[in-house]
Every structure is written in structure tokens, then in C-alpha cells.
Amino acid sequence: KVTMTDRDESLAELEALSRQVASAIAEHDAVRLISHNDADGLSAAGIMCNALYRRRILFHATIVSQFEQSTVELIEKTSREAVILCDMGSGQVELTSKLKNAIIIDHHKPTGKLEQVHFNPHLVGIDGSSQLCAACGAYMVAKEMGDNTDLAGIALAGAIGDKQPMKGANKFILDEAVEKKAVTIRKGLRIGSGTVQELLEYGTDPYLDITGDKDKIKALVEALGIEGRLEEMPEDKLIKLISVITLKLAKQGSLSAIDSLIGDTYTLNNEVIHNVYDFVNILNACGKVEKAGLGIAVCMRDASVAEEALSTAREYQRTLIGILKNAEAQIKSKQNIRYLMLDDAKGAGIVAGTMTRYLYSDKPLVTLNEVEDKIKVSARGTRKLVEQGLDLAAALREASAQVGGTGGGHDVASGATLPKGTAMRFIDIVDSIVGKQLKGKTG
Numbered sequence: 001k002v003t004m005t006d007r008d009e010s011l012a013e014l015e016a017l018s019r020q021v022a023s024a025i026a027e028h029d030a031v032r033l034i035s036h037n038d039a040d041g042l043s044a045a046g047i048m049c050n051a052l053y054r055r056r057i058l059f060h061a062t063i064v065s066q067f068e069q070s071t072v073e074l075i076e077k078t079s080r081e082a083v084i085l086c087d088m089g090s091g092q093v094e095l096t097s098k099l100k101n102a103i104i105i106d107h108h109k110p111t112g113k114l115e116q117v118h119f120n121p122h123l124v125g126i127d128g129s130s131q132l133c134a135a136c137g138a139y140m141v142a143k144e145m146g147d148n149t150d151l152a153g154i155a156l157a158g159a160i161g162d163k164q165p166m167k168g169a170n171k172f173i174l175d176e177a178v179e180k181k182a183v184t185i186r187k188g189l190r191i192g193s194g195t196v197q198e199l200l201e202y203g204t205d206p207y208l209d210i211t212g213d214k215d216k217i218k219a220l221v222e223a224l225g226i227e228g229r230l231e232e233m234p235e236d237k238l239i240k241l242i243s244v245i246t247l248k249l250a251k252q253g254s255l256s257a258i259d260s261l262i263g264d265t266y267t268l269n270n271e272v273i274h275n276v277y278d279f280v281n282i283l284n285a286c287g288k289v290e291k292a293g294l295g296i297a298v299c300m301r302d303a304s305v306a307e308e309a310l311s312t313a314r315e316y317q318r319t320l321i322g323i324l325k326n327a328e329a330q331i332k333s334k335q336n337i338r339y340l341m342l343d344d345a346k347g348a349g350i351v352a353g354t355m356t357r358y359l360y361s362d363k364p365l366v367t368l369n370e371v372e373d374k375i376k377v378s379a380r381g382t383r384k385l386v387e388q389g390l391d392l393a394a395a396l397r398e399a400s401a402q403v404g405g406t407g408g409g410h411d412v413a414s415g416a417t418l419p420k421g422t423a424m425r426f427i428d429i430v431d432s433i434v435g436k437q438l439k440g441k442t443g
Contacts, residue, residue, distance in 0.1 A: 011172060013124035014132075014140060022144030024103050024117040025084065030058035031103075032079040034071060035086035036134070037063045037287030038349065039161025039280045043135035044086040044105065046299020047151050051142035053300070063292035064088075065376065068406055068417055072098050087134035090120050091393065091408035105141055107134050108409055109393060121169060129410035130383070131168025133159045139173060152177035153268035153276070154299055161280045162413075163353070166264070183276075184267040189242060190260070192278040193231045196221050196241065202317040204324065204350065205277070206261055207358040208248045212321040220244070231275075254358045256382065272303045273310070282309045285316035288346045320347050327351055331360070336435040339427050342369040349378035349415065356380040364392060366430060368423050375423055377407065377416035379430075386411045389437045399429040 025031065031052065035045035045061055052059040060079070064071050067088035072095050075083050082101045089096045089104040093112035096102060104118045107128030119141060121132040135158020142148040152173055159170045166174045177183035191199055191206070200210060200217045210216040221227055224244065226237045233241070242262060249258050266276040273279045279298070286295030291312055297305045323345050331340050338360055342348055348369040356365045357380075364381040377400070379392045392414035393407075400407035400416040403426050407416025418426055 010124050010126050011169060014119075014121060014126065014169060015144075017119045017123065018137075018140040018144045021103055021105060021117055021119045021141045025052075025057070025082070025141070025145065026055070028057060028082045030060075030081045032075060032081050032083040033059050033061040033086065034067075034075065034083060034088070035061070035063055036067075036088055037065050037292060038087075039283040039287070040133045040135050040158040041087035042283040042287050042292065042295045043154050043158030043161065043299065044133075044138040046296055047135060047138040047142050047148075047154050048084060048086060048105070049296055049300055050151055050154075051138075051145045051148050054146050054148070061292075061296060063287060063295075066415055066417055067092050067095065069095065071095075075099060086138055090114070090118070090122070091397075092406065095406075105134060105137050107132055107137055109411075111397070111408065126169055129386075129412055130164055132170055133162045133164050135159065135161075136170055136173050140169075149176060149180045150182055150270050152180060152182040153266070153271055154279075156183060156266055157268070157276050157279045157283065160266075160276055161283060163260070182268070182270050184269060185264050186267065187263065188238065188265045189230065189245075189262060190265055190277060191230070192281060193229065193275040195229050196226055196233075199230060202314055202321070204317060204320055204354050206245055206249060206254075206257060207324065207354050208245070209252070210248075212318075212325060249358070252358060254361070256361065256384070257357050260357075270301070271298075272301050272306045273298060278310065278313065281313040281317065284347070284350060285313040288350075289316055316346070320350060323347070323351055324354060327355065328359070331355070331365070333363070334427065334431040336431050336438060337364050337366055337427070339366040339368065341423065342367055344371050345369050348376060349380070349413070352378045352380040353413070356382060364390060364434060366427065368418075368427070370420070373420055375405075375418040375420060375426075377418060377426070379409075379414045379416075381412050383412060385438070389440050390434065391437055392434075395430050395433040395437065398433055399426050402426075402429055 035041040084103045086105050090106040090110040091108040102116045106120050109122050119137050121128040136155045139155035226241050267274050283295045298309050331338050348367040352365045352367045361382050366379040369376045381390045391411040393409045396407035396414045396416045403422035405418035409415050
């Protein structure tokens with residue numbers, strides 16, 4: 001007798017949710033699409049734009065930095081159609097419930113029951129923070145809307161953008177992507193394509209002591225004799241480069257980063273940008289510098305924008321490295337967290353993630369970025385801290401509510417919006433909550 005494993009059952013339930021959402025979308029001739037401005041959110045939006053276009057459903061896509069009251073007001077003012085929320089909505093039930101005609105494709109932990117049509121891996125016992133990203137969810141819905149398996153590579157870019165491992169439902173999609181020849185797997189360094197000098201000068205993965213320093217990088221590359229493009233490098237030179245990077249990461253104490261940097265790499269055979277890490281960098285950059293339309297065009301395979309997209313990513317990476325170098329000297333430490341005050345900086349979430357991954361993995365890092373009349377918060381932890389009890393989504397939701405703001409996200413990565421003047425009170429509350437979470441697990 002053949003029985004389904006728990007994994008198979010969960011995937012079958014996930015596919016049933018996908019069918020429900022696809023069926024709800026198919027009832028409309030036109031939809032409004034709202035998604036998040038990171039690589040996962042833009043990948044999810046890109047997949048849905050392709051699927052809607054192929055079904056001849058008119059769509060108007062808008063990319064936002066956070067789902068908040070102003071987003072609801074924007075939708076209510078400008079749209080009479082159904083609205084698809086990608087990579088948002090589940091964790092803000094009080095806001096989402098105001099939208100009667102909403103269809104949700106999300107992977108954040110739901111904070112209550114929603115009446116709307118709702119795709120979310122958590123609903124079927126799959127952890128959305130580590131086993132299925134929003135783009136992979138959008139891909140599962142897109143598959144139910146037509147022959148869209150060629151979009152699997154974009155879904156995996158979303159998972160990589162959200163630093164998710166290829167396990168659980170993500171692995172199911174990876175296997176399908178390889179089978180359909182949308183993706184080719186090779187062993188190597190999980191970084192973009194280009195010359196070694198460019199990659200070390202402009203890349204933040206890995207973030208090393210020489211990152212951004214042209215002279216030090218040139219001296220290192222010449223001493224090792226490893227010039228040229230990474231993708232054309234002979235194996236012996238590649239091994240030498242990997243050894244140097246590994247030693248530098250070990251010296252920084254970034255041992256977990258070594259595992260995430262070396263291993264299976266993915267080539268996107270159907271996309272205008274083939275290197276998945278370049279693809280992710282482009283989407284992150286386009287989202288953060290308010291060129292979301294350019295990111296969507298890349299997802300919709302407009303080859304004419306590829307050069308502009310790559311140069312946008314390079315310029316953004318250069319800005320980001322400047323922010324990171326300045327931030328290193330400004331990080332402050334509390335008992336249970338570290339925090340960093342920024343002023344209208346682009347990519348606070350990437351700053352928090354890079355710092356946590358490469359320099360300060362022992363405590364969560366909270367960045368507070370003052371933008372106009374609000375404070376935008378991004379917090380990042382590590383999987384190890386989550387295993388010890390950390391839940392940044394719960395911490396930021398509770399702390400932001402206490403100062404008149406809103407927050408939520410994943411246990412390992414979360415965000416919030418606060419009123420001006422509440423930063424230090426918020427930090428004190430988060431520090432206290434995180435202390436209780438970590439003590440609760442170990443105590």
C-alpha cells in the first residue's frame with residue numbers, strides 16, 4: 001500500500017491553495033497587483049505579470065516598501081478591480097481585512113484569520129520563512145493559470161533573494177526547474193558574473209575586509225595571479241580564490257557565510273540575465289532606487305533593458321558599500337540586540353542582513369532609517385538565533401504597536417514603520433522582548 005509522506009501531503013494541500021487562488025484571479029478581466037520592493041517581492045510580481053499577460057488579464061502593478069495604511073488608501077483611491085497582494089498581507093490582518101476584493105499570495109506568518117482567498121505555506125504547515133518564498137508561491141499559482149513552468153528560474157531568484165535554502169517546497173520547485181531546463185546547476189562560488197576585481201569591489205556577498213578597496217583588491221589579485229572573468233576561470237585558479245575568501249571569512253568569524261557562499265550555483269536559461277546572483281542584485285537595486293518598472297521588465301524578458309539593469313545594480317552596490325563602511329563605525333550594542341541609526345539610506349534591510357551575516361552574528365541587528373516623517377525599521381537575525389527562540393516578527397510587531405507604529409515579517413527578518421521621535425523607546429522595547437525570547441528558550 002502506497003501512502004503519502006507528510007511532505008507530499010503538504011505539497012498537495014499547497015497545490016490545492018494554488019488552484020483556489022488561480023481560479024479567483026481568472027474571474028477578473030483586470031486586476032491591481034501590489035508587491036514588496038525586495039528581490040522576492042519583485043520576482044513574485046514579475047511571475048504574476050507574466051501569467052496575467054499570458055491569460056490576457058489587464059493588470060496595473062505597483063511596488064511598495066511596506067504594506068501599511070497608506071497602501072490600503074492608495075488601493076481604495078485608484079482601483080475598483082480585484083487586488084493581488086504579493087509578499088505581503090498575511091501578517092497585517094487588520095489592514096488586509098479592509099480590502100474586500102483582495103487575493104493574497106504571501107509567505108509571512110499569518111497573524112489572524114483572513115476571509116479573502118489566501119495562499120500561504122504556513123496554512124498547510126510549511127515554514128514560509130525557510131521553505132517557500134513569495135515568488136515560489138506566485139509560481140505555484142501561475143502554474144495553475146496556464147503553461148508557466150518556464151518561469152521557475154524567477155521563482156528561485158526570489159528564494160535566493162530571501163536567503164532561503166533549497167529545501168522543502170523550494171526544493172520541489174528547483175527539481176522542476178531543472179527537469180524543465182529552466183535552470184542549470186553547477187558547483188562554484190555563489191556570486192555574480194564578471195572579473196574578479198569587479199566582483200570584489202562592487203559585491204556585498206561576500207562582504208570582506210577588502211570589499212570596495214580598489215588598490216587592495218588589485219594587489220591581492222595580482223599576487224595570486226587570478227585575473228579575468230570568474231565564469232571563465234580555470235578550476236585551479238577558482239580553488240585558489242575560494243581558499244582566500246574562505247580564510248578571510250573565517251578570520252572575520254563568518255563561518256556560516258562560508259557554507260552559503262560555496263556550493264550549487266544556478267544559471268537561469270530562460271531569462272535575459274542568466275546568472276541568478278546578478279538577477280537578484282538587479283531586483284534588489286531596482287526596488288530600492290525606485291526603478292521597479294525596470295526590474296519587472298527584466299522579469300518579463302525585455303532584453304533591451306539588460307544593460308541598464310546591470311548598471312543600475314552596479315551603481316546601487318557601490319552606494320551600498322559606502323553605507324556599509326560608514327555603518328561599521330556607528331553600530332551600537334544593547335544587552336540583546338545591536339542597532340544602527342541611518343538617515344534616508346537606501347537598502348537598510350540589506351545593510352542589516354550583510355552586517356549580521358558577515359560581521360555580527362551573535363545578536364540580531366536592527367537598523368532605523370529616518371525617511372521624511374517616518375522611521376523605517378529593518379531587523380535581521382540568524383537561523384541559529386531563531387533556533388534559540390528569536391522571533392523578530394513578533395518582537396517588531398509588539399514593539400512598534402507600543403510606540404504607535406506597525407511591524408511584522410519573519411522570525412529571522414522583519415520590518416516596521418514608526419512615528420518620528422520614538423526610535424530609542426522602540427529599541428529599548430525590542431531589546432527587552434528579544435531578551436525574553438532567547439532566555440525563554442534557553443532558560
